Amino acid sequence: MDRTRSLAGTSRPSRLLAALTAAVLAAGALVASAQTARAADTELARNGGFEAGLDGWSCTAGSGAVVTSPVHGGAKALRATPAGSDNAQCSQTVAVRPGSTYTLSAWVQGSYVYLGATGTGTTDATAWTQSAPSWQQLRTTFTTGAATTSVTLHTHGWYGTGAYHADDVSLLGPDGGPVQPPAAPTGLxxxxxxxxxxxxxxxxxxxxxxxxxxxxxxxxxxxxxxxxxxxxxxxxxxxxxxxxxxxxxxxxxxxxxxxxxTTSGGGTPGGGLPAHALVGYLHASFANGSGYLRMADVPDSWDVIDLAFGEPTSLTSGDIRFRPCPVSECPGVEPAADFKAAIRAKQAAGKKVLISIGGQNGQVQLTTAAARDTFVASVSKIIDEYGLDGLDIDFEGHSLALNTGDTDFRNPTTPVVVNLIAALKTLKARYGPGFVLTMAPETFFVQLGYQYYGSGPWGGQDPRCGAYLPVIHALRDDLTLLHVQDYNSGPIMGLDNQYHSMGGADFHVAMTDMLLTGFPVAGDSARTFPALRPDQVAIGLPASTNAGNGHTAPAEVTKALDCLTKQANCGSYQPHGSRPGLRGLMTWSVNWDRFNGGEFSRNFDAYPWS
Structure with missing residues (x-):
């Protein structure tokens, strides 16, 4: 009791001394704590200086080698060389602790060199340099997720840029213990x-x-x-x-x-299409300068006829309507009964007739589950009423503009993408294996994902760049044909890391080779968009100079087909192998081809596929 009173009566200087003492003790505790935290950080990268060769590292396609010059530290460094469709990725998996922060760094030389970590359970880490003529350090940090016990470190280069060098790769953070072999895959x-x-x-x-x-x-x-x-x-x-x-x-x-x-040898994979097919859009709901063409008068050259267009009643309703061109707009239009009879006649002759949804003015955003279900119901009604063989998705403009949050094309979360995928899978299941499903995206939505999908190493260009990639990937087992519109776009970079411009054979070869080879996706550099089968791919072109920017002369179309199917008559771009099973060509449109004297279809009919 007296002791308590004595403390209570301490003079002011004594209180100040006590406070200072407490502060010093607290500061000491903080210093000790900081020293303890720093002491807990461990170097986790195995053989980060490559002094033990490639021990601990795995390099794709045998692209990595250890060299003695140039080096940043020690006596050795990594030299990795991209070739073909391989970006020379060298990686290793290390054990980490959940909910912990790590610092990843490396010294690099070369053009377009990347350092990153995947499988973090949060946001994967990436650092890169466009040009490092001398040793430059790349550095990034990340925090592991609540259940993350291992991450994969990687370096890689880029296509057509030559070899890069890396040395002194470091991962600092709490030790997670030895790396364990992965679990067996599921869901095969x-x-x-x-x-x-x-x-x-x-x-x-x-x-x-x-x-x-x-x-x-x-x-x-x-x-x-x-x-x-x-x-x-x-x-x-x-x-x-x-x-x-x-x-x-x-x-x-x-x-x-x-x-x-496997299927029988005599079959024609791809929805019952011929081995090489010509796809064309028929202006069925409108007229323009090309003139109206009755279904019965569509030439026999056309194997797939897309009715353009089914359009939404509003941007987000999901309600799709098809209205045949009215007499006031299309003099000479056939009655509905004759139109349907002509469709049946085309089908009897082995042709496929589809409803195409979208077009330049038909923007569709399935933002809700209700819109998704309305889309399925309304599209089914059109297919049933006209007895059609399937569906073509021609979403343009802002239809996928809300794809702003996805950076992993394999696991989309954006509602307009998720709902579209679900709707198309439902339609495919409803009509069975004979249902023909095609897509006609612009290069903007597909090949530009090579550079800009998600955030992209350039900081992003537009949220729609590569926005079709999740849809194509999710439906690749259901997709009959992908015919990207190789027109109405600017120059696009190919796998040779060079820009190619519309209107020439090289452009079509480069754009098509990306689909048939697969390509790394910007903003998701550890993942590659898998190749499609040749029978799933057709080249999309305008039928005439009136039909769109990027018209390609028949001689250039022939050169592109020669290069892709026979690896002959190639220009500056060399494809990754010959693909004789390439399905064929698509054009906008049947009407414009007729307006141009049938030049496009005649050239296709005359092409020697074998």
């Missing part, structure tokens, strides 16, 4: 099959840097993504597949097996 599913190939896909495995596909227990191929196509198979034969996940610690157990069969 067989997708599209032809007489000689079967497509497979599976769920991503945390901590995996690659996957190995097994066919009948034997290794078939290795890939970095979560899909693969096994080729060289025999027609009308059942095959069993499994897949494993790999990282620097080893290989997982095999997944559950899936069995799938």
């Amino acid at each position: 599913t067989a997708g599209s099959a032809t007489s000689s190939s079967i497509g497979l896909s599976w769920a991503a495995v945390p901590g995996a840097t690659g996957y190995t596909v097994y066919q009948g227990g034997a290794r078939a191929l290795s890939v970095s993504g979560t899909s693969a196509t096994v080729t060289g198979l025999t027609a009308s034969t059942a095959y069993t597949f499994q897949v494993t996940a790999t990282n620097t610690a080893g290989e997982s157990a095999k997944s559950a097996a899936v069995t799938a069969s």
Whole structure:
């Protein structure tokens, strides 16, 4: 009791001394705490100076090698060389602690060199340099997610830019323990099959840097993504597949097996289309300077006829209506009964007639589940009323403008994208395997994703750049044809890292080769957009100079087909192999081709595919 009174009566200087003492003690505790935190940071990158060769590192396509000059520190450094469709990515997986902050750095030389970490559970980290003629340090930080126990570090270059060098790669942060082999993949599913190939896909495995596909227990191929196509198979034969996940610690157990069969050799994969098809849009709901053309008068050259257009009653309603061109606008238009009879006659002759949704004025945004369901119901009504074979998606303008939050094309979250995917899958399931599903996006929405999808290494250009990529990827097993509009666009960069301009063979070869080869997606540099099958791809062109910017002369169209299907008659762009199974050509439009004397269709009919 007296002690308490004595403290209470302490003079003012004594109180100040006590306060200062307490502050010093607190500061000491903070210093000690900071020292403890710094002491907890550990160097987690294995062989970051490459003094032990490539130990701990895995480089795609054998692209990496250890050199003794130039080096930043020590006696060795990494030299990795992009080639073809490979960006020379070298990676390793390290164990980390959940909810912890890490600093990743490396010294690099070269043009367009990237450093990053994926699988963080939060926002993947990326640093890059456009040009580093001498050693330059790249540095970035990230925080792991609540359940993240491993991340994958990587460096990579870019296409057509030559070799890059990296040295002294460092990851500092709390030690997560030794890297463990990944878990076995789940969700292995067989997708599209032809007489000689079967497509497979599976769920991503945390901590995996690659996957190995097994066919009948034997290794078939290795890939970095979560899909693969096994080729060289025999027609009308059942095959069993499994897949494993790999990282620097080893290989997982095999997944559950899936069995799938190839189609018969005599079939025509792709919705019953001929091996090489000509696709054209028919101005069925409007007239312009090309004039109206009755369905019965569409020439036999056209294998797929897209009725242009079904349009929405409002931007976000999802309600689609098709209104045949009225007599007041289209003198000579046939009665509805004759129009439907002509459709049936075309189908009897082996042609496919689709309703095309969208066009320049038909912007559609399925922002809600209700709009999604209305879209399915209204499109189904059109298909049923006219007895059509399927659906073409020709969304342009702002239809996918709300795709601003997605940076992973494999896992979209934006409502307009998610709802569109769900609606198209529902329609495909409703009408069965014979349902023809095609898409006609502009290059802006597809190939420009190579540079600008998501945030992009340039800081982004437009939220719609590459906005079709999630839709195409999610529906690749259901998609009959993708015919990107290779017109009405500016120069686009190809896989050779060069810009190509409309109107020449090189442009069409470069744009089509991206679809048939696959390409890395900007803003998502660790993931590659997988290649489509050649039978799923047609080249989109305007039929005449009246039909759109980027008209390509018949001789240039022939050169493009020669280069893509035979790897002959190529210009400056060399494709990644020959694709004799390329499906064909699409044009805007049947009407403009007739207006131009049938030049486009005649050139297609005369082309020697073999």
